[in-house]
Amino acid sequence: MQQQVKKHNPFAKFHVLLGQMPGVDKEEMVWQYSGLLTTSLREFYDKKPYEFGKMIEDMQRIVDEMNGKKPTQKRKAQSWDKTELKKLRSAVLHRLQKHGIDTTDWDRVNSFMHQPRIAGKTLGEMSIEELRKFIPKMESILVKDKTIRDEYKRLAQIN
Incomplete structure (x- = not known):
């Protein structure tokens, strides 16, 4: 029998915290924290993971204060920071690939960077x-790069 692996649901904590904050409108909160980008929780999470994490932290702090708990000390490296760092590095590597750098060779990547x-x-x-x-x-x-390639193509067609 195969063991089922639970997937992490990034929205579960949001909904739990929202349920503990009477009178707070989900769409309005997402709209404000996303910088007026969207009211969609999924879109907010996909496009701005760091800000999403910040919203969850702020919600947790508010709920803790409402329940009379003392604020907890921030962890040194937040998991949201790690997630965003991973996404940003991936985005950079993708652009390096487009530029023609072999991203499987870390020496080449690092020497370029x-x-x-x-x-x-x-x-x-x-x-x-x-x-x-x-x-x-x-x-x-x-x-x-694209401008230069296009110019080379134009000149090749002329000749």
Whole structure:
């Protein structure tokens, strides 16, 4: 007999906490915490996992205060931070692949990233904030790559 593995439901804690907060509107809360992006809990979780985690932490703090509990000390590394870090690194690696870098070769990845005009440090050394700022930079590099390729195609057609 196979043992069933329970999947983590990121929305369960939200709904439990929401149930303990009378008068709070789910859509309004998601709308505010998502930065006026959406009222959909799933879309919010998918597009802004860090902010979703922050909302859950704030809800937990409010419920604890309502129940007379003292605030707990923050853990050093929040699981939401780890989730976002993983998503951002994955996004960077995807863009590096598009740029033509073999992402299975960490020496190549790190030597590219370590260039002063790129990031100045390896992927593993970058913080969440640095990764957030790096993705648009990598996007502009990809746009420039496409522009150059298109120009080469145009010139090849002329000749």
